[in-house]
Amino acid sequence: MRIFISLLVGYSLGAIPIAYIIGKVQKGIDLREHGSGNLGATNVLRNLGLVSFIICAAFDILKSYLAFRLIGNFFGDNLGILAGFAAVLGHCYSPFMNFKGGKGVATSGGLILAFDIRLLIVSALILLIVLLITRRMSLASISVALAFPFIYYYFLGFDNLFFGAILLAGFVIFKHKDNIKRLLKGEEPKLF
DSSP states (O other), X not given: OHHHHHHHHHHHHHTSOHHHHHHHHHHSOOGGGSTTOOOSHHHHHHHHOHHHHHHHHHHHHHHHXXXXXXXXXXXXXXXXXXXXXXHHXXXXXXXXXXXXXXXXXXXXXXXXXXXXXXXXXXXXXXXXXXXXXXXXXXXXXXXXXXXXXXXXXXXXXXXXXXXXXXXXXXXXXHHXXXXXXXXXXXXXXXXX
């Protein structure tokens, strides 16, 4: 029962379509029909500007952070992690948006922040460096996902949750499969 509650709480928090809400409130648009069609912070930045991006990213981070904290306080950190991962899934596959959503980068960041801020700081630095060099958010996101298991291992070693780090990283990379195809073809647009 605790596992079910953890999954339900996490998924429900993650499924709140923040990018869609911001698009409707700010410009009366459905972001699924603009830009990349993705309901994540990067598409908000491209279509609605920096302030909306910051708001969207903050709320997307908060989804999994809250899931981890709420469930962790009641059932312990292991189920908190499960709830945080469920929030990432809810963000990417929201039932309110016909199971469409974002790519899970910011929401994964919220889970990482709740678990160990050191992992987030290093991950965010890698993301920022790759973004500034390549000007492509997708490549920055994929790069940090590839690096994340190594970051985890550096700080926390090889424990039971190491495989969770691999799973989370692999999921984020999977969500970027179309971006990877465009990157290989040289067709991926720059963010700035």
